[in-house]
Structures are given as structure tokens and as C-alpha cells.
Amino acid sequence: MLIAILSAFLGGLILNCMPCVFPIISLKAFGLLRQGGDQAHLRREGVAFLVGSLLAMLALAGVLMALRAGGEAVGWGFQLQSPAIVALLALVMIGSALNLMGLFEMGIGLQRAGQAMDGRSGLIGTALTGALSVMVATPCAGPFMAGALGYALVQPPLVGLAVFAALAVGVAAPFTLLCFCPPLARMLPRPGAWMVTLKHGLAFPMLAAAAWLIWVLDAQTGSAGLPFILGCALLLAMTAWLYGLAQRRAMSGKPARALTLAAATGLAAIGAAFAMPGQAFETRRPVAQADSGPIRWSPARVARETAAGRPVFVDFSASWCLTCKVNEKAVLSTPAFKEAMARTNTAFMIADSTNYDAEIEKAMSDLGRTGLPLYLVYPAGGGKPVILPQVLSIGMATGALDVAAGGKG
Structure with missing residues (x-):
């Protein structure tokens, strides 16, 4: 058991170097730089990221183990076999990119739009970033992970969850340890206007991840899923733009109820599309075997x-x-x-x-x-x-x- 836990932890550490997690590195880096060397807040961010990663991993592991106990043959990364989840993750990536580009502010009230997130709202955002890193990391299975996860899924639930928890700690460890390292806190530059440009630039890895997820959805569903996700992405961008307008009007003391209602309607429309997707999420059937090739x-x-x-x-x-x-x-x-x-x-x-x-x-x-x-x-x-x-x-x-x-x- 100890070998499996150690292997899972090492596998989680290695995941930080895998291409699956690269888009999340941009959010991690910006979270560190945003604090400008505030050691107390850095430590809180590190703990929040660890907690978010741990809870998301345990939730995924719990669902995976419950499905297997019920007779379903599912494995690591099973949620990405669902076109609906792939489409939802693509929209999350697009929304994060639009937020980084400054189209709207997320996690704060209208009256505080444009200000840095702090306190409880900032820590919740960091925890959600940790959870997102776990969701995006699941397509990768690096060295040390295969045997550890295979072991976890044939053990009693508590033992299995302990192995998955070690994997989550490995994923979160680099960011959390950096947050608890005082020399790093002193080396971080102070916040300033330069961070706006950095924030905008960090949106592009998120857009790259969204493009990859849309490609995966196309491979899963063919021509049915592509129009669906492109339409939802366009609607999400318009919704974000309307919400950003509402935030800026509220900051200047102008009424923004109509714009806020329009943005809420856009989100509701996206939710309705996911609730009633029609044939958009029907998986592509295997093609007939060709005479040559694999x-x-x-x-x-x-x-x-x-x-x-x-x-x-x-x-x-x-x-x-x-x-x-x-x-x-x-x-x-x-x-x-x-x-x-x-x-x-x-x-x-x-x-x-x-x-x-x-x-x-x-x-x-x-x-x-x-x-x-x-x-x-x-x-x-x-x-x-x-x-x-x-x-x-x-x-x-x-x-x-x-x-x-x-x-x-």
C-alpha cells in the first residue's frame, strides 16, 4: 500500500510537466504573481489549491469506484469519454480565457469589478483552479501512475481513496510548496500595470486547451457535435461581453439590470442546450475496417x-x-x-x-x-x-x- 501511495504521489508530481496540465500553469502563475509577495495570502492560496485538488480527485475517485462496484467497466479519465463533459470543459476554458482577457471579472460583486480578488472569493477561485487542474490532468497517465491506480481500484474503498488522495497531493504539491516558501515570496515582483498585459497573454494557453477539447468532441461525435459547441462558444462570448458591460455600468453608478438579465438569459440558454442537446452528443460509430493501415x-x-x-x-x-x-x-x-x-x-x-x-x-x-x-x-x-x-x-x-x-x- 505504501508503495502504491508513493507511486501515486510521484505520478502526480510528474503530471505537472505533462501537456494536459499546461493550461492550468498559467492560472497558477498568475495567482502567485497577483499576491506580490504577501506571504500570509500566499500560504492561504496554497492551502486552497491543495484542498480544491484533493476534493475534486476524491469526488472523481468516488464516482469511478462506485461505477466499477456496480459492474461498469470504466477507467481513469472516464469522464472525458462523455461528449457532454468534454463540451462543458471546453466552455470552461473559453470562459476562463475571456476572463483573463478582461472581458468580464469573475468571483466578485458588480460594485467591486476591476479590483483584485481577495479574501474568501479569491480563495474559492484558487480552490476551483485546483479542481480544474485535476479535471484536465485526467487524460494523462504518466510514469508510476498505471500500477498505482490499477492497485487502487481493486482495494477496499478507504485504501483506494488514500491512493487517489496521494495522487491529488502530488498534483498540487509544487504550487502549494512554492506558496509556503518565504524566499519565493520575497522574489515575486510587486503588482503593477504590467500584470494586465501578463493576464491577457495567459489567456492563450486556455484557448489552446479549448481548441484541443473541441477537436476531441469532433472526434467523438463527428459533424453533430461541432456546430453545437461552436454555437455555445459564441453564445458564451456574447454573454461574457454583456456581463462585462453590466459590471462597468454598475461601477460608474449607472443602471445595469437589463444587461445583467440579458447575460443571465444567455447562460440559461447554454444550460438549456446542454439539457436538450438533440443528436449533438451521439457518439460516432466505429468505421468499417479498411484493407490497409491499423x-x-x-x-x-x-x-x-x-x-x-x-x-x-x-x-x-x-x-x-x-x-x-x-x-x-x-x-x-x-x-x-x-x-x-x-x-x-x-x-x-x-x-x-x-x-x-x-x-x-x-x-x-x-x-x-x-x-x-x-x-x-x-x-x-x-x-x-x-x-x-x-x-x-x-x-x-x-x-x-x-x-x-x-x-x-
């Missing part, structure tokens, strides 16, 4: 190929898994890997978990794995697969193919 994974197809004397490489991935995309670009699509595939006559299969697939989730669970990516190499002639690390290298992948090709019989 083979759609199935246990029967793996058995057939290995029985025919071919090694099999299986790529368990998803459109929302950024680590999968990095490995695909850096290793799986390179000429060296393709040459090794041809030389060893290896069958390349893809188990696409972009949308929920019970057979894929069960196969991963049987292997004691719950997060993506997952790479399996089956030896020619049959046998148990070799599980490759989640961060691939060309030498590691091609070496595994050579060993599998020589392992006939």
Missing part, C-alpha cells in the same frame, strides 16, 4: 494473428489522451518504427477508447491497468503480452518488436 483491436483478431505466426502491437489510446498523441508523433509514426513493423511482420492494432467501449475497458482492467496510454506486444505464436512503459522511445518499441518476432512457439 487494424481495429479485438481479442479474437489478436488470437487469429498470433496463431498465424505474427507478432501483434496493440495501441490502447484515445483522442483526449495527450500522452498518446506525443508517443504517436515521437515514436509510432516514425520511419524507424514502421520499418521495424515491416521487418518483423507485426500486426498493428488500435483499441480506440475515445468513446466508451466496455470491451476495451474490461481488457485493460484484466491487465490491472486503468489509464491510457497502454501498449501491448504479443509474441508470434501466442503467449502473454509484454506491457511497454507509458512514455515510449524508438529503441524500446523496436526492441520489443524484435523480441516478439523471435519468440515463436
Whole structure:
């Protein structure tokens, strides 16, 4: 158990370096700089971020464990298999970007618009940032995490929750420790007009995350989901603009009730769209198998190929898994890997978990794995697969193919 907890903590630390969490780094950095070296407030922000991360992680873990206890085959990052949640997260990212650009102020009353958030409202915002970092981190499963999470999901609830809590502490640890480091507080520059420009610039990582999530939604739903999310994004931008106008009018002592009502109507319209999405969130069905290219994974197809004397490489991935995309670009699509595939006559299969697939989730669970990516190499002639690390290298992948090709019989 202690090894699993330590592995989860180390995995959480590493997640801070993964592309999934990069958009949240902008919010973290701005939160630190905004305090201008106020050590007491920095410590409160650090605790709030930790609490937000911990509560969000425990909530996700609780839902995940409850679903699995009820017989559902779901794994790490399961919420991103829901097009509705992907669309909602995209709107959260867009809203955060519009807020950073100054279109409106969030978390304060109209009479205080334009002033720095402090006190309770600022700490709530920091806690929500911690929760958002956990939600965005779930598509990634870095080193140390796979075994720890697989262990957590087969243990009693309290043990499992302890492992997930360690993961949350690892995610939040760098920001929280920096907040409790007095030398850092003294090094931070004082707040000033330069922070407005910085705040605007930090909006662009959020917009990049929104673009990625919209791409994931398109991969999940096809042409049905794209018009839905683009329409909601446009409505959200208009709502934010109206709310910003209302805030500025209220600050100058002018009536703003009509603008506030219009903004509230815009939010209600977005909520109604999510409540009645029509066919927008219907998942795309798998396409028919092409004559060439990667083979759609199935246990029967793996058995057939290995029985025919071919090694099999299986790529368990998803459109929302950024680590999968990095490995695909850096290793799986390179000429060296393709040459090794041809030389060893290896069958390349893809188990696409972009949308929920019970057979894929069960196969991963049987292997004691719950997060993506997952790479399996089956030896020619049959046998148990070799599980490759989640961060691939060309030498590691091609070496595994050579060993599998020589392992006939």
C-alpha cells in the first residue's frame, strides 16, 4: 500500500510537466504573481489549491469506484469519454480565457469589478483552479501512475481513496510548496500595470486547451457535435461581453439590470442546450475496417494473428489522451518504427477508447491497468503480452518488436 501511495504521489508530481496540465500553469502563475509577495495570502492560496485538488480527485475517485462496484467497466479519465463533459470543459476554458482577457471579472460583486480578488472569493477561485487542474490532468497517465491506480481500484474503498488522495497531493504539491516558501515570496515582483498585459497573454494557453477539447468532441461525435459547441462558444462570448458591460455600468453608478438579465438569459440558454442537446452528443460509430493501415483491436483478431505466426502491437489510446498523441508523433509514426513493423511482420492494432467501449475497458482492467496510454506486444505464436512503459522511445518499441518476432512457439 505504501508503495502504491508513493507511486501515486510521484505520478502526480510528474503530471505537472505533462501537456494536459499546461493550461492550468498559467492560472497558477498568475495567482502567485497577483499576491506580490504577501506571504500570509500566499500560504492561504496554497492551502486552497491543495484542498480544491484533493476534493475534486476524491469526488472523481468516488464516482469511478462506485461505477466499477456496480459492474461498469470504466477507467481513469472516464469522464472525458462523455461528449457532454468534454463540451462543458471546453466552455470552461473559453470562459476562463475571456476572463483573463478582461472581458468580464469573475468571483466578485458588480460594485467591486476591476479590483483584485481577495479574501474568501479569491480563495474559492484558487480552490476551483485546483479542481480544474485535476479535471484536465485526467487524460494523462504518466510514469508510476498505471500500477498505482490499477492497485487502487481493486482495494477496499478507504485504501483506494488514500491512493487517489496521494495522487491529488502530488498534483498540487509544487504550487502549494512554492506558496509556503518565504524566499519565493520575497522574489515575486510587486503588482503593477504590467500584470494586465501578463493576464491577457495567459489567456492563450486556455484557448489552446479549448481548441484541443473541441477537436476531441469532433472526434467523438463527428459533424453533430461541432456546430453545437461552436454555437455555445459564441453564445458564451456574447454573454461574457454583456456581463462585462453590466459590471462597468454598475461601477460608474449607472443602471445595469437589463444587461445583467440579458447575460443571465444567455447562460440559461447554454444550460438549456446542454439539457436538450438533440443528436449533438451521439457518439460516432466505429468505421468499417479498411484493407490497409491499423487494424481495429479485438481479442479474437489478436488470437487469429498470433496463431498465424505474427507478432501483434496493440495501441490502447484515445483522442483526449495527450500522452498518446506525443508517443504517436515521437515514436509510432516514425520511419524507424514502421520499418521495424515491416521487418518483423507485426500486426498493428488500435483499441480506440475515445468513446466508451466496455470491451476495451474490461481488457485493460484484466491487465490491472486503468489509464491510457497502454501498449501491448504479443509474441508470434501466442503467449502473454509484454506491457511497454507509458512514455515510449524508438529503441524500446523496436526492441520489443524484435523480441516478439523471435519468440515463436
